Amino acid sequence: MQPLLSQACWDTLYMVGWSTLIAVLAGLPLGVLLVLTDRGGLVQNTVVNKVIGQVVNIVRSMPFIILMVALMSFTRWIVGTTIGREAAIVPLAVGAIPFFARLVETSVREVDGGLVEAVQSMGGNTWTVVRKVLVPESLPSLISATTTTVVAIIGYSAMAGTVGAGGLGDLAIRYGYQRFESELMWLIVAVLAVVIAVIQFAGDSGARVLHRRAGKGGEPLRFRVLAGFLPGGPVGATPTKTR
Amino acid sequence: MHPCPAHTHALHSTVTETPVITTTGLTKVYRSRGREVIALDGVDLHVREGEVYGVIGQSGAGKSSLIRCVNLLERPTSGTVTVAGQDLTALAGRGPRAGKELRQARSGIGMVFQHFNLLSSRTVQDNIELPLEILGVSGRERSRKALELLDLVGLSDKAKAYPAQLSGGQKQRVGIARALAGDPKVLLSDEATSALDPETTRSILQLLRDLNRQLGLTVLLITHEMDVVKSICDSAALMEKGRIVESGTVSELLATPGSELASALFPVSGDASGEDRTVIDVTFHGEAATQPVVSQLARTYNIDISILGAAMDTVGGKQVGRMRIELPGRYEDNVVPIGFLREQGLQIDVLGQEPVLVGEGAK
Ligand SMILES: Nc1ncnc2c1ncn2[C@@H]1O[C@H](COP(=O)(O)OP(=O)(O)OP(=O)(O)O)[C@@H](O)[C@H]1O
Ligand SMILES: [Mg+2]
Numbered sequence: 001m002q003p004l005l006s007q008a009c010w011d012t013l014y015m016v017g018w019s020t021l022i023a024v025l026a027g028l029p030l031g032v033l034l035v036l037t038d039r040g041g042l043v044q045n046t047v048v049n050k051v052i053g054q055v056v057n058i059v060r061s062m063p064f065i066i067l068m069v070a071l072m073s074f075t076r077w078i079v080g081t082t083i084g085r086e087a088a089i090v091p092l093a094v095g096a097i098p099f100f101a102r103l104v105e106t107s108v109r110e111v112d113g114g115l116v117e118a119v120q121s122m123g124g125n126t127w128t129v130v131r132k133v134l135v136p137e138s139l140p141s142l143i144s145a146t147t148t149t150v151v152a153i154i155g156y157s158a159m160a161g162t163v164g165a166g167g168l169g170d171l172a173i174r175y176g177y178q179r180f181e182s183e184l185m186w187l188i189v190a191v192l193a194v195v196i197a198v199i200q201f202a203g204d205s206g207a208r209v210l211h212r213r214a215g216k217g218g219e220p221l222r223f224r225v226l227a228g229f230l231p232g233g234p235v236g237a238t239p240t241k242t243r
Numbered sequence: 244m245h246p247c248p249a250h251t252h253a254l255h256s257t258v259t260e261t262p263v264i265t266t267t268g269l270t271k272v273y274r275s276r277g278r279e280v281i282a283l284d285g286v287d288l289h290v291r292e293g294e295v296y297g298v299i300g301q302s303g304a305g306k307s308s309l310i311r312c313v314n315l316l317e318r319p320t321s322g323t324v325t326v327a328g329q330d331l332t333a334l335a336g337r338g339p340r341a342g343k344e345l346r347q348a349r350s351g352i353g354m355v356f357q358h359f360n361l362l363s364s365r366t367v368q369d370n371i372e373l374p375l376e377i378l379g380v381s382g383r384e385r386s387r388k389a390l391e392l393l394d395l396v397g398l399s400d401k402a403k404a405y406p407a408q409l410s411g412g413q414k415q416r417v418g419i420a421r422a423l424a425g426d427p428k429v430l431l432s433d434e435a436t437s438a439l440d441p442e443t444t445r446s447i448l449q450l451l452r453d454l455n456r457q458l459g460l461t462v463l464l465i466t467h468e469m470d471v472v473k474s475i476c477d478s479a480a481l482m483e484k485g486r487i488v489e490s491g492t493v494s495e496l497l498a499t500p501g502s503e504l505a506s507a508l509f510p511v512s513g514d515a516s517g518e519d520r521t522v523i524d525v526t527f528h529g530e531a532a533t534q535p536v537v538s539q540l541a542r543t544y545n546i547d548i549s550i551l552g553a554a555m556d557t558v559g560g561k562q563v564g565r566m567r568i569e570l571p572g573r574y575e576d577n578v579v580p581i582g583f584l585r586e587q588g589l590q591i592d593v594l595g596q597e598p599v600l601v602g603e604g605a606k
Contacts, residue, residue: 215407
């Protein structure tokens with residue numbers, strides 16, 4: 001049992017880690033682009049904005065299981081197979097990119113326009129504004145967004161077990177549900193809860209430290225850790241709002 | 244039209260006749276959802292090198308639009324903006340984005356904001372280094388310059404603090420230091436003291452004044468408080484509905500009959516002249532104010548003089564003011580005493596005698 005569980009743990013972390021990395025690397029520029037190209041944005045471009053917005057909406061509205069099926073040929077093209085951990089990373093990342101991009105968009109929009117103006121008055125260009133203002137100023141919020149995304153991906157990764165990717169979710173279903181070993185199932189749920197709590201705690205602490213420094217205060221930590229346990233997906237893990 | 248002797252003007256002042264900021268026929272029309280707002284309606288502004296120039300006006304008069312047009316944060320609808328001999332409107336190009344040349348020109352124009360606009364993610368020192376980073380200055384040089392500027396604004400001990408740990412006045416000092424990092428010739432200030440209490444306002448204004456004197460910095464500031472103009476401005480302009488309705492040096496404005504700015508700066512009250520009395524406004528600028536002219540007048544002509552109201556102040560380092568006095572008898576009976584006052588180099592306006600020229604430019 002022990003080796004099964006630790007292998008599953010490792011598989012989950014492997015899938016979640018890689019897909020989070022990809023989601024952040026791709027979602028961050030997309031989210032920033034959504035803000036920049038919007039009406040009144042620094043590089044206003046209605047066409048680009050609408051296209052990105054629509055694609056993001058379509059992918060987000062797709063149930064993950066369908067997304068996985070729909071992406072099969074794409075997955076094969078990328079990793080050469082549709083089965084296993086690597087194959088699960090593709091749909092997980094593709095599903096998480098628009099999710100994270102929207103969170104980034106919300107965070108970046110909250111940056112005070114006066115700061116953008118200040119940098120422009122110093123002779124900064126759009127790239128300078130993105131690098132020195134939009135990203136660093138929304139960093140606490142971006143960290144919360146990343147936490148939320150990780151938690152969501154952990155949820156999706158349970159479904160990824162169905163393509164033979166393994167992981168905790170898969171283990172819980174195969175042993176716990178199909179073989180009626182409900183103790184094992186609850187053990188896995190507990191492990192998942194701990195993993196999520198740890199991630200939520202780490203993300204919140206990071207965001208909180210930065211928030212404090214920026215003088216925006218921070219919510220009491222314990223309520224937010226508890227919120228990570230609540231059912232219904234990543235509730236309570238929305239990016240930290242200022243008071 | 245320049246009533247005061249040149250040497251009083253030059254006292255401590257760094258003002259030269261070289262124009263630094265010039266706008267001609269500047270208009271700005273905002274279009275939003277089919278509605279048009281004319282924020283600037285043909286503004287001609289002339290700011291000379293080394294002066295502190297105040298633009299005052301009510302909310303919505305177009306002051307912010309004007310100052311934002313000066314560094315082209317806002318594109319003027321028409322008209323030209325010249326700063327330090329460079330036609331910025333020509334550099335701007337057609338597109339909405341600022342090209343390289345315009346950005347370069349902007350780095351030579353400092354700007355201070357009402358809400359400071361400091362990056363909360365950076366320390367005080369890093370905030371001041373930001374414009375230098377944009378200019379591509381090396382790290383060592385950046386921190387040398389930042390510390391020097393912090394010293395200049397009196398915040399040497401706050402280099403490693405975050406903006407959230409500072410008071411409003413301290414934040415604005417950082418804002419000013421940051422604006423000075425690129426060694427600008429011109430400093431633009433949009434309501435830099437409006438978010439501060441009176442005490443702090445005074446100290447920030449004093450800082451601006453000192454910088455103006457020490458560095459020969461030209462300051463264009465926007466305000467809605469007459470006190471700001473009174474305490475540090477060499478020149479001022481009054482804006483109403485997108486137009487400049489009065490402008491000039493403070494002494495020129497004082498010498499303009501019916502100048503709204505002058506009467507706002509030096510409010511005096513009292514009724515107009517009538518059958519048995521003559522009410523006159525005496526305007527002092529420079530040394531004339533220190534002479535006991537009124538008692539001299541009373542003694543010389545043996546008349547009773549009532550002082551209806553008076554306001555004196557130091558404007559731009561000179562004593563200036565207005566006094567409204569009443570002489571017995573009609574205007575015709577007082578021609579001689581009034582002539583005496585005019586001989587002393589004082590500006591005399593007789594109330595009810597000539598039409599008050601409201602809304603006339605001072606120049
Ligand atoms: N971005 C904008 N879009 C549309 N209208 C605008 C915009 N900015 C300013 N205006 C309008 O232009 C006019 C002048 O505004 P401006 O901000 O220049 O006034 P102001 O003198 O600075 O006022 P305040 O003292 O309140 O700051 C106002 O009627 C305002 O509503
Ligand atoms: Mg304004």
